[in-house]
Amino acid sequence: MAEQRTGKLKIFMGYAAGVGKTYQMLEEAQELKALGVDVVVGYFEPHGRKDTIARMEGLELIPRKNVEYRGSVFEEMNTDAIIERKPAVCVVDEFPHTNVPGSPRLKRWEDVQSLLESGIDVLTTMNIQHLESLNDQVWQITGIRVRETIPDWVVQRADQVVMVDVTPRALLNRLERGVVYGREKAERALQNFFRESTLVALREMALRQTAHEVEHRSAGDTADGWAGHGAYGRPGAHHKILILVTADPETAMLIRRAKRVGDFLDAEVFAVTVQSGGLAALAEMERESVERHLNFARNLHIETRVLEADDLAATLVDFARRNQITQIFLARPRERDWRSLFGRDLIQRVVGLARDMQVVIVSEREMVEY
Amino acid sequence: MPRELRRKTPEELLREVQSEENSSDGARLKIFLGYASGVGKSFRMFAEARRRRERGQDVVVGAVQPRMSSDVAELLGDLELIPQITVGGETAIDLNAVIRRRPSVCVIDGLAYDNPPGFRNPTRWEDVGEMLHAGISVITSINIQYVAELRELIESVTGKRVIPTVPVSFILSADEIEIVDAPPEEPMERSPEQQMNAVKREQRLSRLREMALVLAADVVDHQLTEYLQRHGIEQHFGTNERVMVCITPRANVHEMVETARSIAEKFHGELIGAYVHQPNISTNDQAALDEKLAMARSAGASIEILHGEDPVDALLDFARSRGVTQLFIGHSQRSGLWARLLGNPVDKIIHKSRGMDVRVFPQ
Numbered sequence: 001m002a003e004q005r006t007g008k009l010k011i012f013m014g015y016a017a018g019v020g021k022t023y024q025m026l027e028e029a030q031e032l033k034a035l036g037v038d039v040v041v042g043y044f045e046p047h048g049r050k051d052t053i054a055r056m057e058g059l060e061l062i063p064r065k066n067v068e069y070r071g072s073v074f075e076e077m078n079t080d081a082i083i084e085r086k087p088a089v090c091v092v093d094e095f096p097h098t099n100v101p102g103s104p105r106l107k108r109w110e111d112v113q114s115l116l117e118s119g120i121d122v123l124t125t126m127n128i129q130h131l132e133s134l135n136d137q138v139w140q141i142t143g144i145r146v147r148e149t150i151p152d153w154v155v156q157r158a159d160q161v162v163m164v165d166v167t168p169r170a171l172l173n174r175l176e177r178g179v180v181y182g183r184e185k186a187e188r189a190l191q192n193f194f195r196e197s198t199l200v201a202l203r204e205m206a207l208r209q210t211a212h213e214v215e216h217r218s219a220g221d222t223a224d225g226w227a228g229h230g231a232y233g234r235p236g237a238h239h240k241i242l243i244l245v246t247a248d249p250e251t252a253m254l255i256r257r258a259k260r261v262g263d264f265l266d267a268e269v270f271a272v273t274v275q276s277g278g279l280a281a282l283a284e285m286e287r288e289s290v291e292r293h294l295n296f297a298r299n300l301h302i303e304t305r306v307l308e309a310d311d312l313a314a315t316l317v318d319f320a321r322r323n324q325i326t327q328i329f330l331a332r333p334r335e336r337d338w339r340s341l342f343g344r345d346l347i348q349r350v351v352g353l354a355r356d357m358q359v360v361i362v363s364e365r366e367m368v369e370y
Numbered sequence: 371m372p373r374e375l376r377r378k379t380p381e382e383l384l385r386e387v388q389s390e391e392n393s394s395d396g397a398r399l400k401i402f403l404g405y406a407s408g409v410g411k412s413f414r415m416f417a418e419a420r421r422r423r424e425r426g427q428d429v430v431v432g433a434v435q436p437r438m439s440s441d442v443a444e445l446l447g448d449l450e451l452i453p454q455i456t457v458g459g460e461t462a463i464d465l466n467a468v469i470r471r472r473p474s475v476c477v478i479d480g481l482a483y484d485n486p487p488g489f490r491n492p493t494r495w496e497d498v499g500e501m502l503h504a505g506i507s508v509i510t511s512i513n514i515q516y517v518a519e520l521r522e523l524i525e526s527v528t529g530k531r532v533i534p535t536v537p538v539s540f541i542l543s544a545d546e547i548e549i550v551d552a553p554p555e556e557p558m559e560r561s562p563e564q565q566m567n568a569v570k571r572e573q574r575l576s577r578l579r580e581m582a583l584v585l586a587a588d589v590v591d592h593q594l595t596e597y598l599q600r601h602g603i604e605q606h607f608g609t610n611e612r613v614m615v616c617i618t619p620r621a622n623v624h625e626m627v628e629t630a631r632s633i634a635e636k637f638h639g640e641l642i643g644a645y646v647h648q649p650n651i652s653t654n655d656q657a658a659l660d661e662k663l664a665m666a667r668s669a670g671a672s673i674e675i676l677h678g679e680d681p682v683d684a685l686l687d688f689a690r691s692r693g694v695t696q697l698f699i700g701h702s703q704r705s706g707l708w709a710r711l712l713g714n715p716v717d718k719i720i721h722k723s724r725g726m727d728v729r730v731f732p733q
Contacts, residue, residue, distance in 0.1 A: 141609075167547070167548050197594065197601070204587050208638055214583065215580050347717075355732045358731055
């Protein structure tokens with residue numbers, strides 16, 4: 001059998017429900033169909049929006065699969081049926097969706113990976129608030145901790161990211177007219193995600209992220225000499241980032257932030273935890289937290305290591321030096337821990353020892369107060 | 371990033387808000403921004419014009435493009451058109467006719483036009499300004515290639531001279547901006563040489579697309595700042611990365627500024643260099659300081675000289691007021707001037723810098 005071509009992924013990026021992502025995606029599907037391309041719809045979430053539903057007309061829909069969980073039946077995308085049907089292009093709404101337990105894959109983005117690996121091109125939709133590395137900032141702005149996230153590398157691997165833009169004012173108008181949500185849902189939505197300032201902030205993040213995705217894709221463009229403008233950092237400067245993983249809850253935030261900076265700087269990112277007796281010697285709760293954080297890092301494509309040693313600061317800096325690390329990322333101790341001296345002592349010791357490296361102390365973002 | 375796109379001081383914003391309140395009787399400017407012709411700006415704009423008319427607004431069209439695609443022509447349909455004036459092959463809006471007609475909304479397809487000689491305003495954007503002043507809302511379209519402050523950049527990307535332009539300050543004054551985004555068409559497989567040209571073209575378009583997205587983000591950031599100011603919210607959302615380098619006479623400013631510049635550029639963010647004024651510093655330190663401030667300035671940083679009894683408080687108060695997300699400090703500061711004054715400023719800065727990242731540099 002000939003080697004399988006990997007399918008292409010196109011993401012329609014928005015900043016809130018109702019900006020028109022699904023509509024624009026279906027419009028493109030209709031255009032492809034008119035050109036004679038074999039298009040199917042793998043998953044579509046109508047949300048009761050009439051003009052969006054109308055864009056489905058004439059498109060082949062692959063029936064969903066029933067998955068039983070705790071006595072109830074849930075409908076999920078039937079990935080296997082789509083692969084068997086083997087269209088050229090498949091439309092998959094709601095990229096960040098989490099499948100019901102018992103599904104073959106945990107996340108819809110993993111279903112999409114399967115489609116791509118089978119050589120099927122995919123069109124999909126997502127909102128900026130579901131990007132993993134922006135999770136803390138989204139919480140800061142909206143007060144909502146988004147649980148369904150997509151690792152940044154998944155988005156980076158997309159062939160195209162398109163911004164679906166509409167102004168917050170127009171969006172709020174649509175909401176008031178009931179186009180986007182049902183009446184009662186709109187009421188609630190208006191109070192959190194849909195506050196105008198929140199929408200403006202999310203929209204700015206979506207625009208900047210899309211700009212970054214565009215730039216990322218045209219990197220290496222030196223043909224016209226213009227890239228000189230974008231030749232960031234010193235030539236040959238190679239950044240390597242090391243994250244200190246602990247059981248502290250700030251670690252997740254630290255990992256997200258360090259990875260985001262690393263991605264923007266084209267840096268390699270590593271994460272280590274230093275435990276005197278290895279993980280096995282830790283109390284159960286602590287071990288679980290450390291393991292969860294290491295797993296989280298690996299899911300974001302960060303290489304992890306467990307170092308067995310007593311002196312945390314010395315071991316960390318020594319490991320960094322041996323691996324040509326240029327930047328060490330540490331979490332800022334919480335306010336209540338500040339007086340305990342342990343956290344600040346660690347920072348002082350690392351700063352003192354790592355005289356040849358940059359040390360970044362990452363702080364938790366504070367919620368915006370109205 | 372052009373200087374005009376930088377964050378404004380609260381005083382500047384206040385002045386703008388006040389002048390806005392005085393001049394316009396609810397007239398609003400909405401701009402559709404695209405990165406090339408053919409991305410669908412006109413279509414989106416006329417679709418909105420139709421929707422507004424269906425909702426009962428009094429909409430007229432003040433300018434159309436000389437060439438129009440068939441779907442745009444169809445949308446234009448029976449919208450009321452105020453004919454343009456043609457002089458020697460060049461066209462201009464019939465400004466007097468629009469103002470006499472007094473619609474609630476006027477649609478101007480193509481903002482970047484110079485008027486033929488003899489007209490009241492040399493440019494079309496000034497005509498639009500006059501309409502807004504007369505209380506007429508305007509929806510209009512512009513291609514990123516015609517933004518005055520981006521001209522050099524655009525010319526280096528496209529290799530073409532840009533003649534009619536619109537100043538970025540006018541775009542920033544828009545009440546609403548909407549970006550019309552679509553990736554450039556993928557190059558079709560052709561001869562290697564054609565393929566090469568097509569790839570180059572696509573790369574150029576990608577650069578323009580990136581610029582348009584960043585400009586729209588900057589306009590949105592501007593609106594967000596205004597919104598927060600108006601509502602008396604002092605905290606910042608951190609939607610845009612703002613890097614602040616703390617400069618002292620002895621700091622290793624070179625590495626700090628280089629890293630800060632590269633991070634600010636990568637994130638399309640803002641770069642600030644701050645120094646806390648110290649009385650009675652030696653001539654040597656003063657010379658070193660001047661050199662370091664010049665270095666930061668030439669890297670594109672805006673320089674702030676701060677005053678305050680406690681340097682750490684002065685730095686952090688300022689950083690907080692400007693929504694700084696990353697603070698850069700050198701750790702020789704512990705053995706330098708500050709250490710004598712304060713003990714351990716690194717510890718103090720980290721302790722007091724809640725909500726922002728601190729990057730400590732080796733010396």
